[in-house]
Amino acid sequence: MKLYYVYILECKDNLLYTGITNNISRRLAEHNSDKNENSFTYSRRPVELIFHQEFNDVNQAIYFEKKMKKWSAQKKRALANGDYDLLQILAECRNASHYRNSSENE
Template identity: 55%
Template sequence: MKYYYVYILKCIDNSYYTGVTNNIERRMYEHLTGENTTCYTYKRRPITLVFCEEFNDINQVIAFEKQVKGWSRKKKEAIILGNWDKLKYLATCRNSSHYSNK
């Protein structure tokens, strides 16, 4: 069975990079050594792997990566800390003009 991974790296500038791979060890090596000079992480090394989730369906991994890339920093930090329950709270609109807050 083939496995795929969505991962989040924390860069030296405290930004996050989200990626997908079918070989996490190889991909980490590429990030750490700066093999691709045009990669987001190249000028933001050293990097640290802070999240990695395994999938066995390519469609699921692509969808999850796309979803995570669109998330706020707080949502990414919630899953990094393993606090999946906090995602629902962070997704709820708390703006005073929202219908549920009237």
């Protein structure tokens, strides 16, 4: 069975990179030795793997990666640190139009 990984890298400038691969060790090595000057991690090396999640289904991995790419850095760090309480707080909707934030609920 082929495995797929969604991962988060922390770059030397503390920015985060989210990606997907079927070989986590190879991909990490590629990020740290990349020859493509246009890649996100090229000028931010070395990078460090701070999180990875394994998937059996490539479609689930792609879905999760796309979802995570929309997350804030704070939310990604909470996941990487295993801080699930903070992750839940950060996941709550804070929009003024959200029903929990409506003045009618007061």
